[in-house]
Amino acid sequence: MAELKYIEGYPENIRKEIDKVTKTREKRINYTPPAMTMKERDEVLRIHPDYAPGGKRELQVGPNKGNLAPNEVADLLEAYPLIEQDEVNISQVDYDTDILIIGGGLAGTSAALWANDSGIATERILLTNKLRHGDANSIMAEGGTQAADREVDSVMKHYIDTIGGGHFENKPDVARALVEDAPLIMKWLCELGAIFDREEGGDLAEKLAGGLSVKRMHSCRDYTGLEEFRVLRDEFRTREIPYLEHYPAIELLTDGDRVTGAVLWNLETGEYKIVRAKATIIATGGYGRLHIRGFPTTNHYGATFDGVVLAYRVGAKLRDIDAVQYHPTGAAYPIQIVGYLLTEKLRGSGAQPVNADGEAFVYPLEPRDVEASAIIRECYVRNKGIVTPTGLRGVWLDTPLIEIKNGKGYIEKAFPGMIRMYKRYDIDIRKDPVLVFPTLHYQNGGIETDPAGRTNVDGLWVAGEVSGGVHGKNRLMGNSTLDCLVFGRRAGMSTAEYVKAHKGENKIALDHVKRYVKNLEQAGVKCTRRAPIILPDYRGKAALARMIDVF
Amino acid sequence: MEDNKSPIMDRIAEANKAATTGIDAKDIENWITIHIMGKAYKVPADLTILTAMEYAGYKFVRGVGCRQGFCGACATVFRKKGDYKLQTGMACQTRAEDGMYLVQIPFTPAEKAIYDVTKEPYEASVFIRYYPEVTRCVSCNTCTKACPQDLEVMDYVQAAIRGDFDGLSDISFDCIQCGLCAMRCPAEIVQYHVAQLGRRMFGRYGLGVPDHLRKRVKEITEGKFTDEMNKLVSCSTEELRKIYTEREKEPE
Numbered sequence: 018m019a020e021l022k023y024i025e026g027y028p029e030n031i032r033k034e035i036d037k038v039t040k041t042r043e044k045r046i047n048y049t050p051p052a053m054t055m056k057e058r059d060e061v062l063r064i065h066p067d068y069a070p071g072g073k074r075e076l077q078v079g080p081n082k083g084n085l086a087p088n089e090v091a092d093l094l095e096a097y098p099l100i101e102q103d104e105v106n107i108s109q110v111d112y113d114t115d116i117l118i119i120g121g122g123l124a125g126t127s128a129a130l131w132a133n134d135s136g137i138a139t140e141r142i143l144l145t146n147k148l149r150h151g152d153a154n155s156i157m158a159e160g161g162t163q164a165a166d167r168e169v170d171s172v173m174k175h176y177i178d179t180i181g182g183g184h185f186e187n188k189p190d191v192a193r194a195l196v197e198d199a200p201l202i203m204k205w206l207c208e209l210g211a212i213f214d215r216e217e218g219g220d221l222a223e224k225l226a227g228g229l230s231v232k233r234m235h236s237c238r239d240y241t242g243l244e245e246f247r248v249l250r251d252e253f254r255t256r257e258i259p260y261l262e263h264y265p266a267i268e269l270l271t272d273g274d275r276v277t278g279a280v281l282w283n284l285e286t287g288e289y290k291i292v293r294a295k296a297t298i299i300a301t302g303g304y305g306r307l308h309i310r311g312f313p314t315t316n317h318y319g320a321t322f323d324g325v326v327l328a329y330r331v332g333a334k335l336r337d338i339d340a341v342q343y344h345p346t347g348a349a350y351p352i353q354i355v356g357y358l359l360t361e362k363l364r365g366s367g368a369q370p371v372n373a374d375g376e377a378f379v380y381p382l383e384p385r386d387v388e389a390s391a392i393i394r395e396c397y398v399r400n401k402g403i404v405t406p407t408g409l410r411g412v413w414l415d416t417p418l419i420e421i422k423n424g425k426g427y428i429e430k431a432f433p434g435m436i437r438m439y440k441r442y443d444i445d446i447r448k449d450p451v452l453v454f455p456t457l458h459y460q461n462g463g464i465e466t467d468p469a470g471r472t473n474v475d476g477l478w479v480a481g482e483v484s485g486g487v488h489g490k491n492r493l494m495g496n497s498t499l500d501c502l503v504f505g506r507r508a509g510m511s512t513a514e515y516v517k518a519h520k521g522e523n524k525i526a527l528d529h530v531k532r533y534v535k536n537l538e539q540a541g542v543k544c545t546r547r548a549p550i551i552l553p554d555y556r557g558k559a560a561l562a563r564m565i566d567v568f
Numbered sequence: 569m570e571d572n573k574s575p576i577m578d579r580i581a582e583a584n585k586a587a588t589t590g591i592d593a594k595d596i597e598n599w600i601t602i603h604i605m606g607k608a609y610k611v612p613a614d615l616t617i618l619t620a621m622e623y624a625g626y627k628f629v630r631g632v633g634c635r636q637g638f639c640g641a642c643a644t645v646f647r648k649k650g651d652y653k654l655q656t657g658m659a660c661q662t663r664a665e666d667g668m669y670l671v672q673i674p675f676t677p678a679e680k681a682i683y684d685v686t687k688e689p690y691e692a693s694v695f696i697r698y699y700p701e702v703t704r705c706v707s708c709n710t711c712t713k714a715c716p717q718d719l720e721v722m723d724y725v726q727a728a729i730r731g732d733f734d735g736l737s738d739i740s741f742d743c744i745q746c747g748l749c750a751m752r753c754p755a756e757i758v759q760y761h762v763a764q765l766g767r768r769m770f771g772r773y774g775l776g777v778p779d780h781l782r783k784r785v786k787e788i789t790e791g792k793f794t795d796e797m798n799k800l801v802s803c804s805t806e807e808l809r810k811i812y813t814e815r816e817k818e819p820e
Binding site: 152 | 577
């Protein structure tokens with residue numbers, strides 16, 4: 018392949034393709050393709066990775082035996098533990114606490130703050146993190162948080178939008194909790210000092226997003242999750258709540274019936290630690306790094322499904338685990354940023370998906386699964402995508418439209434993160450469109466809970482992406498940060514009440530692991546995989562082929 | 569809708585395999601050499617520092633987080649071949665270049681002050697009280713040059729000294745708290761902690777809770793929507809589907 022000539026970030030041949038987009042832009046300013054009917058939605062969804070043939074199998078063990086799950090998920094639920102019962106000495110307890118929180122994103126951090134607010138002393142809480150406190154998908158949430166706090170809006174509208182987006186399969190009681198707590202959460206964040214985008218007069222600025230009937234998205238430029246999280250972390254540190262970093266949980270502990278702590282593992286030294294707790298909250302996030310169906314992901318390095326693996330072994334029920342969210346607009350070019358998130362707020366602000374012929378081919382704000390399917394169809398069925406130098410296909414996201422609709426300077430103010438990401442590759446999103454293709458984004462389902470975040474296993478709560486039910490089969494934009502904040506709070510408050518009522522010494526044991534191994538053996542699952550996997554592996558194949566494990 | 573010759577999902581997976589399973593040398597045409605902590609490695613040309621190190625055989629447990637420029641875990645310092653300048657960047661956001669030599673700084677030792685924003689007066693003295701070293705700023709601008717987000721770090725430190733909470737918040741807003749400014753500062757200021765305090769003060773006192781939000785919270789607490797929500801959650805899927813399809817949409 019001859020050296021490509023680049024003009025402002027794009028190779029010459031792709032630059033020629035951009036001309037087609039520029040030519041039709043004028044006509045598209047006042048044209049938006051109509052939203053799909055329910056029938057059209059059903060039709061296009063047949064090409065969605067969740068519904069396209071293959072990719073799933075029935076689980077052979079555990080509480081959800083017989084349910085379908087993506088192969089990558091089933092692989093981990095049908096994997097052997099990292100530790101055998103007799104390998105670790107659990108008689109020496111390193112941390113004895115009231116509430117153990119596993120995972121320090123928005124959900125885990127909120128849980129700690131609200132447990133503390135509910136009367137649990139700081140030193141009776143322990144938050145443990147696989148990487149650093151805050152290395153989580155939470156801080157990567159760009160677009161925003163939903164809350165029905167405008168006069169024209171209502172919690173009922175938020176509820177209807179949420180369950181319509183979720184294909185009416187959401188668990189009603191938790192979906193209700195989500196929408197009813199949302200304004201309260203916004204108020205809490207404002208009081209803690211989070212800086213949300215505002216209108217001239219000081220009202221919260223709110224935007225539309227995919228599947229919303231009313232402007233309800235609150236943003237902090239395109240760093241919404243980052244702003245929310247760093248405020249909560251600052252408050253957490255200010256209260257001096259104990260926390261550990263680089264200490265993933267690799268197994269839960271139980272007294273036979275109840276979850277009573279966890280085994281943590283020092284990621285750097287390999288030493289394990291035993292935590293005994295009266296209540297345990299899992300807030301470990303999702304599974305983007307499993308690269309389901311071979312998709313790239315928007316997720317952080319540690320999004321490897323650990324929390325569900327651990328909870329499943331103690332008997333926690335899962336739901337909607339077959340529903341994977343692919344964000345419609347991941348970067349498809351340049352190669353260094355493939356799969357990275359291009360926030361839905363771009364489309365909420367007027368950017369249109371456009372095909373190789375310069376046509377706007379889809380209503381820009383369909384629910385995510387519908388929008389993603391339409392883009393896949395354009396690229397692989399209608400062959401109206403653009404092929405990148407590395408063989409990926411994508412459609413254009415016509416970002417220059419944003420400034421035509423909102424005025425010059427708007428992109429710089431509202432999307433500094435996006436400008437920065439592309440500027441590093443000499444692309445100016447104010448002048449040129451960008452190439453996008455769906456990317457693995459979110460674990461729609463997970464561990465089932467009640468509105469307090471309680472699972473079916475005594476002593477175990479969950480909050481955030483690791484849980485299932487609230488989003489049904491498909492989450493709307495702005496409901497994930499909200500999910501973390503609402504159910505982090507509820508889990509924190511609920512565990513606090515539980516702990517206060519709970520007297521006496523807890524036993525800790527790993528018997529459930531032995532039972533689970535027996536189940537695997539009985540089901541004929543061979544011991545070829547171990548889980549949790551903790552981190553993905555991207556080492557070069559050449560280096561791996563010649564590696565010798567000496568230490 | 570499936571193309572039977574080669575299923576669409578397989579074609580998508582094949583096109584993305586470098587990003588999902590690690591890079592295979594046989595797919596690469598152009599190569600460069602980078603020096604990781606002094607050791608030379610031949611790596612593919614189109615990578616970031618982070619992915620180049622992975623290609624070379626490093627499996628990260630430190631110095632990596634979100635991999636997309638938001639978390640600040642992969643702070644890196646480097647020099648380029650033939651250039652005296654010591655440069656900084658996030659490993660996940662910086663292109664690996666031929667002849668580059670680098671080291672990561674995955675942790676910044678820096679103490680965060682303990683304060684309660686609900687009890688602090690909204691005035692400049694808050695910075696002097698908790699981070700008195702801000703007054704040692706000599707306006708050398710080294711922090712600004714070190715910032716991988718291209719923020720005007722020195723300007724927000726000056727805004728803090730003046731008690732300009734609004735200005736500090738605006739300038740520092742995109743900070744990812746990677747710590748590179750603090751590592752380079754000759755006055756030993758921890759700029760990102762100063763900014764965090766300032767932003768929270770501005771958010772709480774400069775912006776506050778707007779009336780429409782306060783009103784809605786009150787309505788919810790007083791149960792204004794309870795009956796209607798009770799009805800809604802007990803609707804059948806058919807009824808909900810009807811409400812959903814017939815609902816009005818607010819124009820853009």
